Amino acid sequence: MSEPDWLRLNRANWDERVAAHLAPESDYNTAGLHSGHYELHGIEEAELGPVAQLRLLHLQCHFGIDTLALAQRGANVTGLDFSGEAIAAARTLAAETGIKAEFVQSDVYAGREVLQGHFDRIYTTWGTIVWLPDIPSWAQTVASLLAPGGVFYFADMHPAAMVFDDETATSDKPGWFAPYFGNKAIVIDNVRDYANPTTTLKNTRTHEFIHPLATVVQSLLDAGLRLDMLHEHPTLAWKQFARMVETDGRLYRFPDQPWLPLSYSLKASKP
Ligand SMILES: C[S@@+](CC[C@H](N)C(=O)[O-])C[C@H]1O[C@@H](n2cnc3c(N)ncnc32)[C@H](O)[C@@H]1O
Numbered sequence: 001m002s003e004p005d006w007l008r009l010n011r012a013n014w015d016e017r018v019a020a021h022l023a024p025e026s027d028y029n030t031a032g033l034h035s036g037h038y039e040l041h042g043i044e045e046a047e048l049g050p051v052a053q054l055r056l057l058h059l060q061c062h063f064g065i066d067t068l069a070l071a072q073r074g075a076n077v078t079g080l081d082f083s084g085e086a087i088a089a090a091r092t093l094a095a096e097t098g099i100k101a102e103f104v105q106s107d108v109y110a111g112r113e114v115l116q117g118h119f120d121r122i123y124t125t126w127g128t129i130v131w132l133p134d135i136p137s138w139a140q141t142v143a144s145l146l147a148p149g150g151v152f153y154f155a156d157m158h159p160a161a162m163v164f165d166d167e168t169a170t171s172d173k174p175g176w177f178a179p180y181f182g183n184k185a186i187v188i189d190n191v192r193d194y195a196n197p198t199t200t201l202k203n204t205r206t207h208e209f210i211h212p213l214a215t216v217v218q219s220l221l222d223a224g225l226r227l228d229m230l231h232e233h234p235t236l237a238w239k240q241f242a243r244m245v246e247t248d249g250r251l252y253r254f255p256d257q258p259w260l261p262l263s264y265s266l267k268a269s270k271p
Helices: 005-022 030-035 042-047 065-072 084-097 108-114 135-145 213-222
Strands: 055-059 076-081 102-105 119-125 146-157 186-189 205-208 226-233 245-247 251-253 263-269
Touching: 005 084, 005 205, 030 065, 030 084, 042 146, 042 226, 042 263, 055 065, 055 108, 065 076, 065 084, 065 119, 076 084, 076 108, 084 102, 108 135, 119 135, 135 146, 135 213, 213 226, 213 263
Parallel strands: 055 076, 055 119, 076 102, 119 146
Antiparallel strands: 146 263, 186 205, 226 263, 245 251
16 A cells, blocks of 8 residues: 555655755754763653653653663663655664664654553654644544553644644734644645755755644543643744744743743643
8 A cells, every 4th residue: 555645745845854954064962972961841840750660651852862761860762754765864873872772764653563661751752743734533543552650751843833834924923824723734734844044955845734722622632531730831942933042941932922821831731
């Protein structure tokens, strides 16, 4: 069976980004991980809690920088990502830093088939479900991988902020980009990379998805999880809009007013 466009195009795009993210010009602080001075963003630092000794699964782990940072805190980590380039780079980074972790190449939706056992924590953050077409299936996968009493931690851009962009701005405020309830893939063609300004991508076409907050929460509830925490934040892990400014904890905010919820985070546990 041939792969759907969203999977094939998005994976080619992500495969290509890996080298750009490992390059010295990248915003990714790989040197910080090597020197033991790598920090997560302020939001998850404040909310995640201790992970030592826990079986932790990092979904959409990219080249493993956060995965290995969590392993440095004593978690027994497994990272999963559909990009072969990302998984190869993650294994190399683990070997170079001497940090123990397991990495598995898989589409997130096949996570239950390819991974053994259950996890005490599942961790998914920053730039993840925007690449996924089906949130109820994603939530079912998360629930199926959690051990009883296990906790899913999720932090990402708020879908309300995804409605806007700078391209359509008519003043100093962002303009309309795509509808909150659009409910279909947004096909994007972009040569630029968010973390490395020197990169010109060749695999430029991607399929991205805005998932309303209620879709995410209801899907997790329908999958049998209990919602333990839901926070909205006026900050985000990257500079989504030109007028945002950097603030504490590797986060960005609007300089004047907290105009929009820029990100949200949640914890959901398996009874
Ligand atoms: C923005 S990155 C997440 C980065 C992570 N927060 C970090 O900083 O390391 C998104 C990741 O999702 C992965 N991805 C996208 N769609 C996926 C899918 N269907 N299954 C598994 N991984 C996927 C990409 O390969 C990429 O590594």
